[in-house]
Amino acid sequence: MKVLVIGGGGREHAILWKLAQSTRVTKLYCAPGNGGTEEVAQNVPIGAHDFAALSQFVKDEGISLTVVGPEDPLLAGIVDFFSERGLPIFGPSSQAAQIEGSKTFAKDLMKRHQIPTAAYESFTDYEAALAYLRAQGAPIVIKADGLAAGKGVVVAESLEEAEQALAQIMQDGVFGNAGARVVIEECLRGEELTLLSFVDGETVKPMITSQDHKPAYDGDKGPNTGGMGTYAPVPQMSNELVAQIVSTIVEPVAKAMVAEGYPFKGVLYTGLMITAQGPKVIEFNARFGDPETQVVLPLLDSDLLDVFEATINGTLADQDVAWKSDSACCVVMAAPGYPGDYPKGASIELPANNGETVIFHAGTKLADGVLVTNGGRVLGVTGVGATLAKAREIAYQTVGKTHFEGAHYRTDIADKALKQHVK
The missing domain is CATH 3.90.600.10 (Phosphoribosylglycinamide synthetase, C-terminal domain)
Incomplete structure (x- = not known):
């Protein structure tokens, strides 16, 4: 079977590396790829947003499955585009991907379905946001509503820092259109945890836990990044806690999205804070995390191609997803x-x-x-x-x-x- 992976980062390299271990894969392609992906795949010079060229390439080469790595093409509707043309593709629809594309969308969904998360309000008016910020005080979290490559979140320990961040996002436009709306939420305290899950609608198969390190410098100092490192599994998090997260957060979100008419099929990334009151959602992403993928997939004991196909076909409940003890x-x-x-x-x-x-x-x-x-x-x-x-x-x-x-x-x-x- 021929498989195309869309993207050019470390996450995509990890997906390709794991797919290369499948006995069913005959050839791998990566569009556009990087200097390392061509060790396991043929790089194709087509951008992730050129849906017409990508779909034509898939048809011309007889590719049986396309896997989308990054969030941008998911939000732009690549899965919808391929599906309308009968081309099998792994990832959520553009509507389902809004769970990452709009923090307000995700927070409102959680509020409607009573899924534990930080208290929040969202704003498109700078003066209203500033007034709310001053009323709440610090510490507080300011988030650009849209996609900002993992950098659109500021955890402000002082009101001065919070006001500066708000001005940079809403007035200076440091994140462009992603910052036209902001979400201001309470600052949760505890230890962070990431749980990636394969989801085919209502069926959830959690992966092993991982913990990302977003700040740029040692001791969690400096600005947020896309991620400076990670490890898996997280030994200080019990199996009972993971089961609680799945039953009270991940499964309810999956069922809520089905109930509201935009079922999620793909990898759902749940970013959590383990607080004194229990696990609460920090954010959802609509795809594999980066760099979490680089520690989770090396520990997967099952054939990744089988899992991808079961997720697309709605047969995930029957698919064994096994993990190594390393x-x-x-x-x-x-x-x-x-x-x-x-x-x-x-x-x-x-x-x-x-x-x-x-x-x-x-x-x-x-x-x-x-x-x-x-x-x-x-x-x-x-x-x-x-x-x-x-x-x-x-x-x-x-x-x-x-x-x-x-x-x-x-x-x-x-x-x-x-x-x-x-x-």
């Missing part, structure tokens, strides 16, 4: 200056493959046969081991042997878990 840790190596302005074109030196580490490419490309940086998050170095401590050790050993000018990475990925629950 742990994984991913350290993101970023360009200097990220998440602000950063240079491109620095040559990259990679170590020899040791069999315990997978280096997933994100912001890379081949220039005249030389691998160079081509984005903010450049590489995701994933170590897999029998324990989390071993996986982390393997990842950082490989990071130490991987070089490009000005490379920046956090040195404390998985520290929270290892300090609380050495495993």
